[in-house]
Amino acid sequence: MELVVGASEATMRSLLSKLGRLLSDEYTLIRGVGVDLQYINDELTTMQSFLRANDGTHGCLMKDWMKQIRDITYDIEDCIDDSGKRIRGLRTSMCCYCLVNGVYEILTAGPRRDIATRLSALKMRAQEISERRDRYGVVNPAEAGAGAARFDVADNQAPGRLQLVTTREPVGVEDLMKEPHKRVTCIVGFGGVGKTAIATALYRTYGEEFSHRAMVTVSQSTDLEAILRIIRDQIKPRTSNHEQQDSSEKKKSLVRRGSSAVMDAIRCRSGSSEQRREIDDLKDDILKHLKRNRYLVLIDDVWSASLLDSIINALPVEEKSIIIVTTRFHDVATAQREADTRKVHRLVEEKSKKLFMQAYNESTSKRKEESSTQATSETEGLFPEEVWKICGGLPLAIITMAGRVACNPGKLHTYWRDVCESIFPEAAANAVVEEITQLTQEQVSRIVSDCYNDMPAEIQTCSLHLSIFPKGYRISRKRLTRRWIAEGIICEKDGLGVDVIAETYFNHLIRRKIIQPVEHNGNGKVKKCVVHDMVLELIVRKASEENFITVVGGNWFMQLPSTKVRRLSIQDSDSKHAKDTEKMNLSHVRSLTIFGSLKKQLPPHSFKFGIVQVLDLEGCKDFKQRHITEICEMCLLKYLSLRKTDTKQLPDNIRKLKSLETLDIRDTEVIELPKAVCQLELLVNILGGDKSTRKALRLPGELTKKMKALQILSGIEIVEGSSELRHLTKLKKLAIYKLETMLKDGSLEALRTSIEYLGGCSLQTLIIDDESSNFVKSLDGLSSPPRFLVALELSGKMINLPKWIKELDVLSKLTLPLTALRTDNLQDLSKLEALFSLTFCFRAKQQDWQTLAIIAENKLYSSGEIMVLDGGFKSLKLLCLSGPLLPLLSFSSKAMPELERLEIRYSMLEGILGAENLAKLKELHLTSNDKKEEDLMTKEIASELGKLRKVDGTSPRIILHQQPISMKSNSG
Numbered sequence: 001m002e003l004v005v006g007a008s009e010a011t012m013r014s015l016l017s018k019l020g021r022l023l024s025d026e027y028t029l030i031r032g033v034g035v036d037l038q039y040i041n042d043e044l045t046t047m048q049s050f051l052r053a054n055d056g057t058h059g060c061l062m063k064d065w066m067k068q069i070r071d072i073t074y075d076i077e078d079c080i081d082d083s084g085k086r087i088r089g090l091r092t093s094m095c096c097y098c099l100v101n102g103v104y105e106i107l108t109a110g111p112r113r114d115i116a117t118r119l120s121a122l123k124m125r126a127q128e129i130s131e132r133r134d135r136y137g138v139v140n141p142a143e144a145g146a147g148a149a150r151f152d153v154a155d156n157q158a159p160g161r162l163q164l165v166t167t168r169e170p171v172g173v174e175d176l177m178k179e180p181h182k183r184v185t186c187i188v189g190f191g192g193v194g195k196t197a198i199a200t201a202l203y204r205t206y207g208e209e210f211s212h213r214a215m216v217t218v219s220q221s222t223d224l225e226a227i228l229r230i231i232r233d234q235i236k237p238r239t240s241n242h243e244q245q246d247s248s249e250k251k252k253s254l255v256r257r258g259s260s261a262v263m264d265a266i267r268c269r270s271g272s273s274e275q276r277r278e279i280d281d282l283k284d285d286i287l288k289h290l291k292r293n294r295y296l297v298l299i300d301d302v303w304s305a306s307l308l309d310s311i312i313n314a315l316p317v318e319e320k321s322i323i324i325v326t327t328r329f330h331d332v333a334t335a336q337r338e339a340d341t342r343k344v345h346r347l348v349e350e351k352s353k354k355l356f357m358q359a360y361n362e363s364t365s366k367r368k369e370e371s372s373t374q375a376t377s378e379t380e381g382l383f384p385e386e387v388w389k390i391c392g393g394l395p396l397a398i399i400t401m402a403g404r405v406a407c408n409p410g411k412l413h414t415y416w417r418d419v420c421e422s423i424f425p426e427a428a429a430n431a432v433v434e435e436i437t438q439l440t441q442e443q444v445s446r447i448v449s450d451c452y453n454d455m456p457a458e459i460q461t462c463s464l465h466l467s468i469f470p471k472g473y474r475i476s477r478k479r480l481t482r483r484w485i486a487e488g489i490i491c492e493k494d495g496l497g498v499d500v501i502a503e504t505y506f507n508h509l510i511r512r513k514i515i516q517p518v519e520h521n522g523n524g525k526v527k528k529c530v531v532h533d534m535v536l537e538l539i540v541r542k543a544s545e546e547n548f549i550t551v552v553g554g555n556w557f558m559q560l561p562s563t564k565v566r567r568l569s570i571q572d573s574d575s576k577h578a579k580d581t582e583k584m585n586l587s588h589v590r591s592l593t594i595f596g597s598l599k600k601q602l603p604p605h606s607f608k609f610g611i612v613q614v615l616d617l618e619g620c621k622d623f624k625q626r627h628i629t630e631i632c633e634m635c636l637l638k639y640l641s642l643r644k645t646d647t648k649q650l651p652d653n654i655r656k657l658k659s660l661e662t663l664d665i666r667d668t669e670v671i672e673l674p675k676a677v678c679q680l681e682l683l684v685n686i687l688g689g690d691k692s693t694r695k696a697l698r699l700p701g702e703l704t705k706k707m708k709a710l711q712i713l714s715g716i717e718i719v720e721g722s723s724e725l726r727h728l729t730k731l732k733k734l735a736i737y738k739l740e741t742m743l744k745d746g747s748l749e750a751l752r753t754s755i756e757y758l759g760g761c762s763l764q765t766l767i768i769d770d771e772s773s774n775f776v777k778s779l780d781g782l783s784s785p786p787r788f789l790v791a792l793e794l795s796g797k798m799i800n801l802p803k804w805i806k807e808l809d810v811l812s813k814l815t816l817p818l819t820a821l822r823t824d825n826l827q828d829l830s831k832l833e834a835l836f837s838l839t840f841c842f843r844a845k846q847q848d849w850q851t852l853a854i855i856a857e858n859k860l861y862s863s864g865e866i867m868v869l870d871g872g873f874k875s876l877k878l879l880c881l882s883g884p885l886l887p888l889l890s891f892s893s894k895a896m897p898e899l900e901r902l903e904i905r906y907s908m909l910e911g912i913l914g915a916e917n918l919a920k921l922k923e924l925h926l927t928s929n930d931k932k933e934e935d936l937m938t939k940e941i942a943s944e945l946g947k948l949r950k951v952d953g954t955s956p957r958i959i960l961h962q963q964p965i966s967m968k969s970n971s972g
Contacts, residue, residue, distance in 0.1 A: 015044065015077045036116075036123045040076060061867055068129050070546070072122065074566060076227075079118050081611045081636050151456035151508075170197045171358065171395070173344065179206055183338040184312065186325045186333035189344030192396030192444050192534050195326040196300055198344060202324055203298045203775030208961050210321070212295040217472025217554035219301045219533065224310050225275060226596065227574045228282040229299060231311075235289050275852055283314045295321045300472060301533055302327045302838075303337035312336070356388040363406035363511040384413050386420045389446070396532055397447045403513035404451040423450050449538055451729050455512060461489055462505045463514055464548045467540040467594050468569040468616075471555040474518060474528040479618070479641075481506055482662055482685065486614050486639035487591060499711075519645040522592045522789060522837040522878065523813040540596070550592075552581055553601070564588040571595030590614065597621045611636050618643040618664070625649075632656050643667055652676040653938055665697070666690065666715060672698040678706045689715020689737045693841065694769055696738035704728060723747040727752035734758070735767035744797030748775055754781070759786025766792050768817075769843065773797040780804075795843050801825050805832075812836040812875075817843070818883035819854040822867075823862040830872025838876060842883035852885065859887040865913070868895040877901065884929075886910065891917045905929065909941065918956075929963035 047069050170177070176187070176198050179883065185202075187195045188221070200215075207213050214234035216227055248724040297315060302308045302325055312323060327333055333341050350393040383405055391397035405416070423446055462484055469475050481502035484490045490505070492499045509515045510526065514535060531539070540556055543549040550561050553569025565584050572595045581602065594601060599622035607630035615637060617623065623645040631640065633655035639662040640657070648669040655676035662685040663677075670688065677683075679701055688697030699713075701721030710728050714735040720743065725734070734755075752775070755766065763786055770776045773796035785804030791807070793815035801820055805811075806828045814835060821840045827840065842851070858866075866886035873896045881889075882905040889904075891914035899918050905927040915921065926941065 015073055036119045039123055040126055065133055072125050076122050078611060146573050147828040151458055169203055169700045170194055171355040172347045173198055176342050180322045184323045184339040186336055186339045186341045188327050188330055189334040191328055191441050192394045193344045194395040195344055199298055199324050199326045207296055208959055210294050210296040212290055212293050215298040217300045218473050218744045220303050221555050222307060223278050227311060228314055230283050232282055257491050278369045286314060287316050291318050298324045300326050300821060302332055305332045334814050342869055352388050352393050356398050359402035363403045383416045389418050390420050394444055396534060397444050399513045400448050400451045403511055404454055407511055423447055446536060454539060459505055459508055463509060464543045467543040467549050470595060471533055471536055474530055476528055477506055477526050483614055525837045567591040569593045570601050594620050598623055603688055607631055614639040615643045617645055620645050621827055623647060650674055656680040673700055678702045682709055683707055684709055685712040687714045694737045720747055720750060723751040726757045729761045732762050733765040737769050739770050752778060764790045766789055770796040779964055810834050815839040819851055821866060822858045823867045826868055833874050835876050837878035839880040855885050865890045870894040890914050893917050921956040924956050
């Protein structure tokens with residue numbers, strides 16, 4: 001029930017905001033609807049109060065009435081948004097008002113009459129819903145003495161930072177973690193028993209030994225083509241869009257040169273034969289990249305033995321290559337006759353308790369710095385043993401229950417015993433514990449579902465958006481939270497902005513173990529997360545029941561919706577699912593997300609949706625310029641992501657997207673924004689350029705003066721006319737990837753004063769990549785430092801750092817050029833008490849003599865070695881060094897006391913001394929860019945480091961990378 005409350009109230013909150021604007025806006029020009037609008041507004045306000053009071057304890061009558069509220073709320077919002085498209089208010093001077101108004105009324109007479117009729121009908125429906133509640137005796141929860149517990153943001157302001165090294169090894173399965181020696185290793189076991197965790201740990205532990213790696217989730221899918229494409233895309237080196245275009249042109253040229261007979265034969269092929277051809281092409285491509293190369297492929301959650309055979313047969317037989325398979329079904333595992341089959345069993349009681357305590361301590365709002373033994377001893381006695389014993393030794397149930405307990409502090413033993421009995425009402429809690437090993441899959445799902453239903457309504461509503469993404473998909477935190485905001489399900493609360501509230505909700509889902517972090521960025525915050533299969537299955541089912549999201553394709557077999565589709569997610573489906581999409585009523589779609597190919601999954605002209613507010617096409621293939629033309633007709637669009645598509649330019653018609661708040665065109669061929677973008681005055685986020693190649697996006701000069709709502713301006717190039725940014729007083733992030741080489745002194749001065757001014761406003765993240773280095777050096781002259789900076793990146797040839805850097809009290813992430821790596825600079829930076837990650841990187845396209853000369857000078861200045869002295873760096877957990885030549889690195893006895901991860905990438909490394917002094921070091925990554933020297937130098941250094949023992953007697957994990965790793969995953 002509470003799920004319906006959260007989803008309905010979020011939608012109603014958005015609608016009431018629109019109604020408030022309409023009652024005082026241009027729609028009063030529609031004669032006769034003002035009274036109806038006021039009545040609808042008042043009635044829905046009362047309904048919203050009713051929703052807030054509901055605590056989810058009512059029966060079927062309440063549930064049905066709640067659905068009626070939800071449906072009419074959607075329909076009213078559809079009507080209002082459709083009105084916004086069809087009728088525009090007058091925007092003219094009073095002197096010609098009478099003439100223009102007369103023409104306006106004549107031209108809009110039909111639409112106005114239609115809208116008035118629809119609003120009148122909706123008013124009648126609202127009346128009937130209100131009367132029906134009284135007629136059938138739906139009790140007001142306030143009269144019943146009930147009251148719903150609301151999510152208190154202040155009490156749940158858990159730190160956004162988790163442990164930097166989050167790769168926790170599975171508990172109690174040491175015998176299953178031995179290195180695979182056969183070509184195929186099958187891990188089989190009960191749903192939720194930890195198969196994927198074990199397989200992922202193996203993939204992570206031994207993956208660095210292989211030059212090619214891929215991971216794919218299969219589940220109930222039978223689409224071999226989609227599976228092979230995912231594998232191919234991971235093992236295939238990244239190519240630029242230009243290369244893809246050249247390849248495409250070559251193919252077109254070959255087709256044009258073909259005989260007419262061949263062309264006729266191609267046109268006559270059936271869909272199945274075309275699919276076989278595409279599968280053959282994928283197999284050939286995979287063979288080309290994997291032949292004579294060692295590879296590691298993880299195939300997760302396989303349901304069909306025949307499909308597994310097809311996947312394995314598509315991979316070449318190469319010596320010492322490994323395929324890891326996970327499956328719930330013993331028959332699938334044993335079908336691979338020569339495979340190493342490893343069966344996963346439930347955890348024994350001791351291991352269950354250990355895992356529970358581990359997960360509980362991770363989820364408590366106050367992080368414990370003590371050892372796990374101390375933390376466990378402190379938490380024992382807070383809850384009865386039944387809490388983890390009823391989980392049947394299954395890791396998924398254990399960690400989910402641990403998240404629930406951690407998010408409900410202060411509950412008594414009797415409360416948790418009641419919870420255990422409510423989950424298994426057919427038996428007392430003690431009886432369930434005695435039969436712990438007999439839990440069925442359905443009972444495990446019951447535990448997970450009960451923990452999920454315990455979450456506050458607004459958190460459940462946010463979690464429903466997880467069903468948009470395919471099974472096994474790595475979900476970006478920022479992508480998810482921006483979508484929450486765009487759909488209006490996040491609102492300001494307790495004086496905090498929507499971005500802060502969204503982050504709080506995201507962190508709560510992590511604490512609840514509904515989502516699991518898999519990647520962190522340089523400031524220690526979660527960058528990407530995944531959802532466990534069984535949890536996602538539960539969320540998809542709930543989203544479908546509430547008509548919140550409709551999923552087509554992917555790993556789910558779902559019936560076509562019988563009602564209007566409100567949010568649609570198309571997950572890399574085939575032509576069959578495209579036909580299913582054609583049968584749906586898509587005129588009410590507000591959110592559209594597509595994975596895979598647009599060509600195969602959408603009918604022609606499918607982008608002609610009337611009221612879409614969120615359009616997410618990140619990574620879609622077969623994107624054409626006609627698509628962007630159709631998209632520009634979606635005048636209600638708030639969130640548009642074309643990231644990693646083949647978009648080449650944005651048309652002037654983009655000015656029609658007056659409601660647009662987020663424009664994401666990263667990793668595309670768009671290099672310049674049209675002047676028409678300046679008319680989009682509600683834009684909050686402009687995300688452009690390419691982070692890895694530093695390709696930048698040019699802005700029109702007028703943009704910085706008109707678009708005062710901007711909070712994020714990322715991936716841009718500063719050219720003449722666009723250096724004046726001081727008007728963007730709400731800007732929180734500014735990322736400059738390129739400075740035009742011919743910038744005049746006046747433009748550079750304007751940019752410098754703008755940064756100084758914005759530093760005193762809202763600026764929290766500043767990134768500047770200056771190839772000439774002149775501008776970054778001039779920043780030393782700032783009269784006042786940007787004190788609110790949380791993240792700073794300055795790329796250029798710098799020997800001395802700006803003096804004001806050591807005054808940045810809240811700075812947590814700092815990225816600098818390798819040329820600034822000196823002992824004295826490190827000493828200054830050690831005073832930054834909030835610094836969480838520090839990166840010295842080399843971004844130049846080639847190793848020019850100036851850089852190498854500065855590095856040599858730094859070495860001489862530091863007496864032949866770079867020394868990290870005692871004291872300072874109180875919060876530093878991540879240190880990354882990346883460059884052509886790294887001098888001898890030396891760590892003093894008490895240097896960097898909190899450092900957990902050290903990443904070093906180089907062509908030549910002179911050595912590392914004092915690594916044993918890094919008391920909390922957990923991982924040391926070594927990557928050589930010079931393949932010729934790798935075997936000799938890197939392995940020799942690793943061998944010496946492998947012998948070291950820290951003060952406490954433990955040793956850090958040393959990881960050698962066979963090929964260059966990207967530093968951006970942690971420091972980017």
